[in-house]
Amino acid sequence: MQAAQRVFSQHGYHQATIRAIVESANCAxxxxxxxxxxxxxxxxxxxxxxxxxxxxxxxxxxxxxxxxAEKLGRSFWAVVEGLSRDTELTSVxxxxxxxxxALFEERLWRVRDAFAQFIVDDxxxxxxxxxxxxxxxxxxxxxxxxxxxxxxxxxxxxxELAEAFEEIERIFWVGWGLTQLRYRNQDQDGK
Amino acid sequence: MQAAQRVFSQHGYHQATIRAIVESANCAxxxxxxxxxxxxxxxxxxxxxxxxxxxxxxxxxxxxxxxxAEKLGRSFWAVVEGLSRDTELTSVxxxxxxxxxALFEERLWRVRDAFAQFIVDDxxxxxxxxxxxxxxxxxxxxxxxxxxxxxxxxxxxxxELAEAFEEIERIFWVGWGLTQLRYRNQDQDGK
Amino acid sequence: MQAAQRVFSQHGYHQATIRAIVESANCAxxxxxxxxxxxxxxxxxxxxxxxxxxxxxxxxxxxxxxxxAEKLGRSFWAVVEGLSRDTELTSVxxxxxxxxxALFEERLWRVRDAFAQFIVDDxxxxxxxxxxxxxxxxxxxxxxxxxxxxxxxxxxxxxELAEAFEEIERIFWVGWGLTQLRYRNQDQDGK
Amino acid sequence: MQAAQRVFSQHGYHQATIRAIVESANCAxxxxxxxxxxxxxxxxxxxxxxxxxxxxxxxxxxxxxxxxAEKLGRSFWAVVEGLSRDTELTSVxxxxxxxxxALFEERLWRVRDAFAQFIVDDxxxxxxxxxxxxxxxxxxxxxxxxxxxxxxxxxxxxxELAEAFEEIERIFWVGWGLTQLRYRNQDQDGK
DNA sequence: CATGAATGAGGTTTCATTCAT
DNA sequence: GATGAATGAAACCTCATTCAT
Numbered sequence: 001m002q003a004a005q006r007v008f009s010q011h012g013y014h015q016a017t018i019r020a021i022v023e024s025a026n027c028a029x030x031x032x033x034x035x036x037x038x039x040x041x042x043x044x045x046x047x048x049x050x051x052x053x054x055x056x057x058x059x060x061x062x063x064x065x066x067x068x069a070e071k072l073g074r075s076f077w078a079v080v081e082g083l084s085r086d087t088e089l090t091s092v093x094x095x096x097x098x099x100x101x102a103l104f105e106e107r108l109w110r111v112r113d114a115f116a117q118f119i120v121d122d123x124x125x126x127x128x129x130x131x132x133x134x135x136x137x138x139x140x141x142x143x144x145x146x147x148x149x150x151x152x153x154x155x156x157x158x159x160e161l162a163e164a165f166e167e168i169e170r171i172f173w174v175g176w177g178l179t180q181l182r183y184r185n186q187d188q189d190g191k
Numbered sequence: 192m193q194a195a196q197r198v199f200s201q202h203g204y205h206q207a208t209i210r211a212i213v214e215s216a217n218c219a220x221x222x223x224x225x226x227x228x229x230x231x232x233x234x235x236x237x238x239x240x241x242x243x244x245x246x247x248x249x250x251x252x253x254x255x256x257x258x259x260a261e262k263l264g265r266s267f268w269a270v271v272e273g274l275s276r277d278t279e280l281t282s283v284x285x286x287x288x289x290x291x292x293a294l295f296e297e298r299l300w301r302v303r304d305a306f307a308q309f310i311v312d313d314x315x316x317x318x319x320x321x322x323x324x325x326x327x328x329x330x331x332x333x334x335x336x337x338x339x340x341x342x343x344x345x346x347x348x349x350x351e352l353a354e355a356f357e358e359i360e361r362i363f364w365v366g367w368g369l370t371q372l373r374y375r376n377q378d379q380d381g382k
Numbered sequence: 383m384q385a386a387q388r389v390f391s392q393h394g395y396h397q398a399t400i401r402a403i404v405e406s407a408n409c410a411x412x413x414x415x416x417x418x419x420x421x422x423x424x425x426x427x428x429x430x431x432x433x434x435x436x437x438x439x440x441x442x443x444x445x446x447x448x449x450x451a452e453k454l455g456r457s458f459w460a461v462v463e464g465l466s467r468d469t470e471l472t473s474v475x476x477x478x479x480x481x482x483x484a485l486f487e488e489r490l491w492r493v494r495d496a497f498a499q500f501i502v503d504d505x506x507x508x509x510x511x512x513x514x515x516x517x518x519x520x521x522x523x524x525x526x527x528x529x530x531x532x533x534x535x536x537x538x539x540x541x542e543l544a545e546a547f548e549e550i551e552r553i554f555w556v557g558w559g560l561t562q563l564r565y566r567n568q569d570q571d572g573k
Numbered sequence: 574m575q576a577a578q579r580v581f582s583q584h585g586y587h588q589a590t591i592r593a594i595v596e597s598a599n600c601a602x603x604x605x606x607x608x609x610x611x612x613x614x615x616x617x618x619x620x621x622x623x624x625x626x627x628x629x630x631x632x633x634x635x636x637x638x639x640x641x642a643e644k645l646g647r648s649f650w651a652v653v654e655g656l657s658r659d660t661e662l663t664s665v666x667x668x669x670x671x672x673x674x675a676l677f678e679e680r681l682w683r684v685r686d687a688f689a690q691f692i693v694d695d696x697x698x699x700x701x702x703x704x705x706x707x708x709x710x711x712x713x714x715x716x717x718x719x720x721x722x723x724x725x726x727x728x729x730x731x732x733e734l735a736e737a738f739e740e741i742e743r744i745f746w747v748g749w750g751l752t753q754l755r756y757r758n759q760d761q762d763g764k
Numbered sequence: 765c766a767t768g769a770a771t772g773a774g775g776t777t778t779c780a781t782t783c784a785t
Numbered sequence: 786g787a788t789g790a791a792t793g794a795a796a797c798c799t800c801a802t803t804c805a806t
Contacts, residue, residue, distance in 0.1 A: 028789055
């Protein structure tokens with residue numbers, strides 16, 4: 001029934017009607033309400049699904065990392081993997097959620113802050129100042145989100161998104177004065 | 192009558208009602224429609240106001256720049272000035288517009304792309320590869336937008352936003368291998 | 383200022399806005415209300431203008447008639463003259479008034495009944511039964527109104543309307559068993 | 574749900590509110606929109622209902638007619654039957670539709686023209702000139718519509734309408750020089 | 765006399781949600 | 786569990802009318 005994400009992805013939250021969702025899912029209106037308490041709840045479930053996926057990947061990645069720099073690198077690529085898994089879902093959550101609803105917005109920011117906080121913590125452990133770390137965390141999340149937004153709109157391949165992330169990684173690593181450890185390549189090898 | 196931005200800023204586009212706007216403006220419903228063709232038109236006017244402001248600042252700044260690097264630096268700070276002039280307006284356009292309406296979204300991306308394009312052009316002139324320039328442009332816009340989003344939510348001072356921009360400037364300049372010329376300081380002195 | 387009839391004629395009563403009327407009259411909204419108490423009042427004034435014209439013509443025509451049959455014939459042609467004088471006004475009153483407003487409708491019927499009553503009275507004097515006279519009166523008014531409606535829509539010439547009236551006159555006169563006295567020709571000659 | 578015709582009949586198109594209609598139908602506002610796309614659509618459905626009824630009766634009547642004169646006579650009485658079936662509906666369509674809306678008006682004229690055309694065709698076949706036939710068709714439709722309008726306003730019995738039609742038939746048949754075949758009587762006998 | 769910005773009641777329409785079947 | 790007809794609150798927008806200038 002999560003093919004509601006198709007409708008949200010195409011029309012956005014407010015333009016999407018329950019009717020369109022259930023038609024897309026080939027079921028009746030009432031059936032929708034067996035699985036979701038409300039339209040809002042359905043959207044939140046989609047948000048949670050994406051963020052759950054990503055957070056899980058991040059946490060797994062970090063468990064296997066031995067240095068702060070490795071944690072940073074692996075977290076970074078965990079996000080890429082999570083976002084590029086399902087373009088539609090990513091589009092819904094990253095692009096359609098923002099101005100739709102106070103609750104979505106709040107949750108969206110909470111998760112972006114959480115992602116940023118991982119980076120901030122790692123940067124601190126890598127020796128950067130509190131200010132540099134804090135700003136760097138948000139800047140990095142913003143940069144990633146923007147290229148994902150561009151990628152989602154333009155229907156580029158996963159490969160192109162990965163290249164963009166590599167360049168962002170390069171910029172930030174150099175900017176932060178870190179030696180780049182290319183965890184991404186190792187991830188790819190492992191696959 | 193643009194104190195409609197107050198209501199949009201507080202409630203977002205869809206939750207904002209014409210009634211709330213006119214009550215906030217101490218006028219009648221019909222009066223609103225003397226100045227705006229529709230609710231959508233009103234919101235677009237706010238978007239155009241902010242973007243007009245910023246674009247004007249950028250273009251002015253670029254006219255006085257002599258090197259690509261200077262253009263890049265001055266454009267960067269023009270955006271800061273434009274965004275920090277009016278927190279409420281910035282919040283409306285950057286945060287509330289995204290998922291509200293297909294038209295807003297499209298216009299929002301168009302402007303973000305336009306901003307990114309300035310950076311891309313300058314980076315190309317500075318000798319970076321097409322790919323690096325393109326990705327760098329979007330990444331930079333994303334980083335700036337993110338810290339503005341954080342700033343807007345947290346009611347920090349303009350000074351704190353400026354510091355964040357300085358750090359972002361530093362990261363990207365180093366990441367791009369450019370020598371930083373600190374146009375911002377000169378701008379500030381000039382004021 | 384009665385060029386309000388232009389707007390009513392083009393758009394009908396409800397679709398016509400005061401704004402359109404005053405723009406067409408090159409004056410301000412307030413000025414409209416110096417001459418008419420309300421939109422309804424303005425429309426009623428147009429109705430009264432047309433019916434006043436016609437009624438006056440009828441009464442004049444009847445004063446010069448010596449026999450019931452002559453009264454009938456002359457009344458008949460007075461209506462034609464009145465209606466064909468100003469196509470636009472005729473269109474407004476005959477076509478646009480009907481379903482627009484209870485008051486218009488009531489007045490419209492009152493006048494049609496008044497016209498019919500002239501015919502009824504004359505037919506009675508010509509010896510027809512009460513029933514025949516009553517039905518004949520209404521039928522005749524209806525027939526005339528219909529061809530006027532067709533004429534108004536099709537922008538035919540006055541001559542064509544006159545021909546249609548002649549044929550209607552012929553049908554009814556024969557149907558009523560009256561010898562036709564061709565008062566119309568005499569009217570035309572007099573002009 | 575076509576008891577919306579009750580409200581249209583009482584108040585006319587513009588004065589009739591959806592609220593009044595649904596209150597009269599003892600249902601909710603939304604329910605109205607389950608069955609009609611809009612207020613206009615609802616009114617058009619009523620128009621089509623009446624005209625569909627009448628047209629069907631006419632076509633049936635004409636199929637069983639053997640001579641042009643018989644077709645003419647039978648068509649004539651088919652209209653009477655159709656109009657007198659439901660006073661309210663007739664009142665809505667014939668009286669309330671005219672000036673209410675450009676679309677209604679256009680459709681109203683189209684149907685009146687269609688009715689007139691039947692008569693015109695038959696008259697041609699009966700040997701009348703093109704001009705006589707054309708004018709006669711419209712005049713006849715107008716005469717019928719007028720007496721129906723009077724009848725609707727005065728709450729007379731069906732019998733009185735039928736008598737009026739008989740007299741109109743008589744006038745036009747004599748006026749056209751046709752021998753009257755009294756198809757109506759046969760219809761009535763057959764019932 | 766003339767103006768036209770301001771008014772605000774009231775209309776149509778949408779759509780998330782419910783609940784009897 | 787599944788259905789979908791019914792609900793009705795609430796939103797946007799129009800436009801005849803007023804009145805201070």
